Amino acid sequence: MIKPSLRIVLFLSVLLFICYLPVHSQVYKVVDSTTQQPVSYATISFGNGQGIFADEAGDFNFSKKRYPDITSLYISALGYKELSLHTSNLPAIINLVQEVAELKEVLITAENLGKYKTKKKNAIVHNDYFKSWLPTVESEVAVYFPKIPLQRTKIASVYLPILLEDIRGPSGKKQQFSTQFKMQFYKNKKGAPGKRLPYKDVFFRITDKSKSNFELDISDSGVFIPEEGIFISIQVLGYTDKNGKLQQGKKYHEVETNRGIVKIPTTFRPLLPFTNKIKNNITFARRIFFRNRTWQRFDKNYTEGNNLIRINHVNYGMGLKLHVYDR
Structure with a gap:
């Protein structure tokens, strides 16, 4: 027979367990x-x-x-x-x-173009938290790259500068993460991202074990830079489990203010270092959950009070490895 005191403890334990059960979603x-x-x-x-x-x-x-x-x-x-x-x-x-x-147009490219030379445009990496973009699922960031004149140029790899924060839990152990990203390619329309180019989206993961100059090999995607240049974008989709499956859950949290409840987008690791070492402003951003999804140059007209713009760190320092063909 269970003693009354033990019965109460068991009841409270079960009640506490029920309270912490996750909300099941369809x-x-x-x-x-x-x-x-x-x-x-x-x-x-x-x-x-x-x-x-x-x-x-x-x-x-x-x-x-x-x-x-x-x-x-x-x-x-x-x-x-x-x-x-x-x-x-x-x-x-x-x-x-x-x-x-x-529907995507069919893009025919000849892969057997003969010999090529490899050229690199280095990424710009730093580890300053306050000079970095905080990725959220609502934003997409695109960077412009020109074509080398009179030469067929294929993108072999994209270099993505990332900032891996050394965040540790109560035990002192470094916290792990695995974040799913999507890369897309756009035409240059009068200096801004235009129509999607007919290449497949590239999905990839970055983890706490990735290098700060992350190299994404896209040589199998067959991406050639058009005459007018190309915009390459990245967009965070969220954290994944250890098997790479995208985790479902709220991508924002709610904060009560004097104006009522404000929804603050959740930021994901890694951070994206922005730089002031690129001469021209070649970085654009847009909010992808708004239905017009308008691209905006990341400059003083983008938004008020943005710290990166205030200190003139207005470009994401993405780099490329190129295959430049002789003909």
């Missing part, structure tokens, strides 16, 4: 309406400048308990019509219809 899947294949990393916008992403399998988590103020979702992906759904009646399988006008 899992939804985004698929192609024709092929029923998953639409990997589809964008799920909440219509208020916030949102989340589906994972590689097209799955994402959503519940009214987790997002009580969200009434509509806007599901989108490159090559598909945007779909608006009310959160009170979300289907478990969400079908996206292909948008013929937005």
